[in-house]
Amino acid sequence: MKVALVGYGKMGHMIARAAELRGHTIVCTVDLFAEDAQCVTSDKKEMVAAIAASGAEGIIEFSHPASVMDNLVALIPTKLPLVVGTTGWRDHLEDVEKLVHDNKSALLYSANFSVGVNLFYRIVSYASRLMADFDEYDAAVFEAHHNQKADSPSGTGIDIAKHIIENLPRKKTIITELGSRKILPEELQVSSLRVGSVTGTHSVIFDSPADTIELTHRARNREGFALGAVRALEWLAAPEAGQGPKTGLFSMDDIFDSL
Numbered sequence: 001m002k003v004a005l006v007g008y009g010k011m012g013h014m015i016a017r018a019a020e021l022r023g024h025t026i027v028c029t030v031d032l033f034a035e036d037a038q039c040v041t042s043d044k045k046e047m048v049a050a051i052a053a054s055g056a057e058g059i060i061e062f063s064h065p066a067s068v069m070d071n072l073v074a075l076i077p078t079k080l081p082l083v084v085g086t087t088g089w090r091d092h093l094e095d096v097e098k099l100v101h102d103n104k105s106a107l108l109y110s111a112n113f114s115v116g117v118n119l120f121y122r123i124v125s126y127a128s129r130l131m132a133d134f135d136e137y138d139a140a141v142f143e144a145h146h147n148q149k150a151d152s153p154s155g156t157g158i159d160i161a162k163h164i165i166e167n168l169p170r171k172k173t174i175i176t177e178l179g180s181r182k183i184l185p186e187e188l189q190v191s192s193l194r195v196g197s198v199t200g201t202h203s204v205i206f207d208s209p210a211d212t213i214e215l216t217h218r219a220r221n222r223e224g225f226a227l228g229a230v231r232a233l234e235w236l237a238a239p240e241a242g243q244g245p246k247t248g249l250f251s252m253d254d255i256f257d258s259l
Contacts, residue, residue, distance in 0.1 A: 002057045012031070032063075051078065149194060203216040
């Protein structure tokens with residue numbers, strides 16, 4: 001497949017290597033600042049023109065939370081399969097879904113493309129269902145990342161919290177800051193730490209007066225994220241059996257559910 005990359009920082013370079021190892025060709029790289037990108041621009045029309053001229057058959061977007069929405073508005077109408085790994089735009093999910101629907105396009109998004117993290121989501125969901133019958137256990141989420149990460153809490157941390165809330169009825173609201181008050185029983189706190197070069201650690205804590213149960217996923221490097229993003233584009237670009245190209249808004253859950 002001919003692939004265009006929007007965002008050509010550290011992650012973009014890793015995705016390029018992962019794609020090439022799987023037999024794909026990177027035909028266009030776009031970035032605001034990276035000097036080795038083929039198209040260095042902040043102009044969205046110029047970006048779309050460069051991608052069109054390259055003959056790209058799919059796009060992977062790993063840019064920055066500050067630019068991702070403008071990128072999506074420009075890229076979705078190209079109708080090319082689009083995988084989005086940038087976080088920080090979920091408040092606009094309904095707007096993006098409408099844009100995808102109106103353009104009969106296909107977009108797959110995830111806060112984390114790691115196979116291990118997506119397995120972790122399912123483990124957390126199952127554990128939360130078990131805890132639903134044991135009121136003595138409280139729950140919380142903790143995540144830690146390197147000090148260059150632009151958003152806090154991480155999109156993965158929020159997704160983990162959503163899996164808990166969907167399966168643990170006594171938790172109803174996600175909070176990321178307490179201020180100077182006590183936490184309410186129905187609130188699920190997501191705590192964040194930014195320090196050094198931590199690739200990514202996510203923990204779920206179930207705590208009772210008698211003991212503590214912790215579930216933790218630690219990423220050793222970003223290679224798993226890059227490979228997962230490439231695999232996601234492969235799945236998104238593959239036609240539905242007997243139904244033609246995929247259209248609509250998808251997540252990693254759709255890939256795992258199709259296995």
